[in-house]
């Protein structure tokens with residue numbers, strides 16, 4: 232049974248109601264609440280709807296069509312809570328935008344990675360479907376992101392992410408507080424690299440599996456801010472700035488394609 236919310240009901244975690252999203256069917260999901268306003272303003276005239284915990288929401292109008300921009304916070308559990316409540320407001324299509332660490336030599340800093348699938352190194356997606364079930368992107372949303380990146384002649388890669396619950400041990404980082412990576416994760420970066428996975432991040436697998444389990448569509452585009460084949464460091468802010476300019480341009484064109492195509 233589908234559980235939609237009442238028009239005026241403010242949902243407990245995200246702090247907004249169905250009425251406030253004005254029939255929006257598309258949501259853009261950055262992890263960081265601090266990026267929501269920037270993204271919404273880039274999409275079109277936007278206004279703040281609410282902020283509660285890690286969930287900040289703005290409603291932007293893209294050529295008159297409402298598009299919700301709502302942060303998910305970091306990691307699978309936060310994503311799953313946001314997704315559950317946004318679905319109750321009537322959102323059907325979810326595009327994650329964020330940052331990522333490359334694990335392939337040819338995936339450079341500030342390049343874009345569009346994930347068609349994800350390794351389920353999270354915990355939350357197991358609460359939606361057994362581990363044998365794949366974490367796969369929506370073809371239609373992903374096609375629009377690829378077409379947009381290609382038309383804009385931006386450097387992009389399409390492939391599989393490794394979505395980890397942790398930034399340090401799960402992504403085999405040794406520059407942690409203790410410097411210890413449990414045996415289960417030692418050598419895993421190299422194994423994912425050999426298997427052809429492109430990147431590490433922390434949300435995509437949960438988003439893909441939970442969206443599929445709920446009959447919703449999801450896609451993901453990330454900018455590279457760490458190159459793990461060269462080291463463990465996060466790149467300086469100018470790299471993030473370039474990467475975010477790129478994913479904003481791709482997002483905006485992809486949304487225009489999807490929304491115009493629908494009308």
Ligand code: URA
Nearest residue numbers: 330331332432433457
């Ligand atoms: N986000 C991650 O989860 N890992 C990185 O290396 C960079 C961004």
